[in-house]
Amino acid sequence: MNDYPQIRHHGGAEGVTGSCHRLQLALDRALLVDCGLFQGQDADGDSAFEQHQVAFSVDDVLALLVSHVHIDHIGRLPYLLAAGYTGPILCSVPSARLLPLVIEDALRIGFTRDAQLIERFLDEVDGRLVALEYNVWHTLLDDARHCVKVRLQRAGHILGSAYIEVDSLERASGKRQHTLFSGDLGAPYTPLLPAPKPPHGCDVLVLESTYGDRLHEQRSSRRARLKAAIEGALENAGTVIIPAFSIGRTQELLYELEGLIHAAKESRWRELEIIVDSPLAARFTQLYRELKPYWDAEAHRLLRGGRHPLSFDNLTTVEGHDAHQRTVAYLASSGRPAVVIAASGMASGGRVVNYLAKMLGDPRHAVLFVGYQAPGTLGNDIRRYGPRGGWVEIDGERIDIRAHVESISGYSAHADQHDLLNFIRRMRKPPREIRLVHGDAHAQAALKAEIDAWAKAAGHHVDVVANASETHPLVTDVTPT
Structure with missing residues (x-):
């Protein structure tokens, strides 16, 4: 199967934590969006350490894109580096300030209290961080095979949070795809933070669904x-x-x-x-x-x-x-x-x-x-x-x-069902495919039903995928290690 780009999930597809999504650009090129810890019911009890091990290939990962610094989105960063990831860590300017504190705390709780080891790891992370301003396209790759640009937009979830746009062009085929990863979208009127504004549009949307089955209080x-x-x-x-x-x-x-x-x-x-x-x-x-x-x-x-x-x-x-x-x-x-x-x-x-x-x-x-x-x-x-x-x-x-x-x-710092629907409805170019992640089965099913009903009424053809397994669809030529 050589129809790229493709998306696979290494966490967060069927639960509310452990977000980690791979955008496979080619057999040997991929981007990783978030790499979070599993928590609560998503965690595998006594096997949590093994569950958090990075058992997928990192040799082809060009960059890690961080939507925000909550532990269920970046907590597996130490495991990722231990697995051999050597690329950059891209995030917003505020997230670049906040991320080291989160990782330091995670290291002290889950790994070691050795101050020297922690300092060495934080120095390593600091050397990888690439802080991006909001609403500015950043060229990640531009060669004979691909042109890949990324842009962060305010997500309104926590300070520094972003939804991530990836514009990818495969030069040989001329195929271009605009992929959007929502991260966690904030609710309107969140104190201190402006509400997220949807982009003009996208081709594929990976959308959180934490509160896809309910509405918040005013x-x-x-x-x-x-x-x-x-x-x-x-x-x-x-x-x-x-x-x-x-x-x-x-x-x-x-x-x-x-x-x-x-x-x-x-x-x-x-x-x-x-x-x-x-x-x-x-x-x-x-x-x-x-x-x-x-x-x-x-x-x-x-x-x-x-x-x-x-x-x-x-x-x-x-x-x-x-x-x-x-x-x-x-x-x-x-x-x-x-x-x-x-x-x-x-x-x-x-x-x-x-x-x-x-x-x-x-x-x-x-x-x-x-x-x-x-x-x-x-x-x-x-x-x-x-x-x-x-x-x-x-x-x-x-x-x-x-x-x-x-x-x-x-x-709640998460958008509710109405807010999530508005994020889609207010795009001038609605996505052709929406993959629901970061929500339990009921939340995903309820949001899918609402999106399907809207798309039908508006005359849009939108393929909504809910409860995707962590390995669906697989890039069959890339085998997890």
């Missing part, structure tokens, strides 16, 4: 619910625990909380302590502050008005482990209202687990989920069983859930 509604959850903490003298990823969600929440405190008239709001208990989140927040040129117009209006949405008086950061333990013990027993934002976002590890272990059994406290909770994670179990008076197990101990549990979908 921003006004989610702010009201966030405020109500905190009002409950103020009334009950309890803590609102918010599991949140260190990059993206934490900064968006700080932005919203600063707005609520600024608008509040009651003194108890003015005195409410907002605690970020994550050294990594604190470092990311500092980088977010330094990357103000990439904020949206609304955030810049606040800055011009003297507001500092990521640095305000009520904000406290917990650094060391001893300080973390003291904070957990104090909030669990003191009766002082507070909001704690701590990683991880799915409560699958990190400092937030210690807060949950101490506070889930106390009705004074609340747990507020503001993002996707993958099946198989502690966060998903608490979200499912908490409202029913159920229980979870943490570190071998059964804990009855007496704390209030609530979810606010409007804070």
Whole structure:
């Protein structure tokens, strides 16, 4: 089979994590888009180390293109380099600043705490990074066989996130294809970030579908619910625990909380302590502050008005482990209202687990989920069983859930079904093929049905592929090692 370009998946085709997609330009030439870790139900339990090994060929990979720096999109980078990948790592300018922090954290957790080894690896990564400005075509390859250009456009998911356009020309046949990899698309009105704008069009679209089966709350509604959850903490003298990823969600929440405190008239709001208990989140927040040129117009209006949405008086950061333990013990027993934002976002590890272990059994406290909770994670179990008076197990101990549990979908950094459809509908040249990835089976099926219905009504012929296996369609002449 010599009909190139072709797409194959090394993760993320049938689940929500582990995104890794290959654009095969020829038998001996390919691009790789993202290389992420598997998490939650997608992870293979005791065999996770083997699952993350790069068992596909990297000899033909010309470049790794990074959509954004969440761990489920770049977490397999150490494995990729260990497998022998020697090419460049292309990403946006903000992502080039953020990526080393994510990889350093991943190395410390999953590989080694040897500072010298980590420093050597980070130096290696730094030497490979190629930072690209948004909306500018970059020529990746131009020779007698191919001309390949890539362009990054704002995706509105986290700072630095991009959807990736690849324009490829095979000179011998004259065949040209415009392939678009969505990465993770953000929802409109995401704090700090401009909403993604679709391109003129593409031939093939690889589209995320995390929330392909549902709609989010509006921003006004989610702010009201966030405020109500905190009002409950103020009334009950309890803590609102918010599991949140260190990059993206934490900064968006700080932005919203600063707005609520600024608008509040009651003194108890003015005195409410907002605690970020994550050294990594604190470092990311500092980088977010330094990357103000990439904020949206609304955030810049606040800055011009003297507001500092990521640095305000009520904000406290917990650094060391001893300080973390003291904070957990104090909030669990003191009766002082507070909001704690701590990683991880799915409560699958990190400092937030210690807060949950101490506070889930106390009705004074609340747990507020503001993002996707993958099946198989502690966060998903608490979200499912908490409202029913159920229980979870943490570190071998059964804990009855007496704390209030609530979810606010409007804070998702992912586009919902309506937003995903709009991304397609607003292209002047709709794709002839759409491959749905980064979503569970139900989400992909629901989104496929909506796209099919739209295409039929609009008179467009669009081939929508859902739940593609990791190796379909295969490039049969390239055998995984």
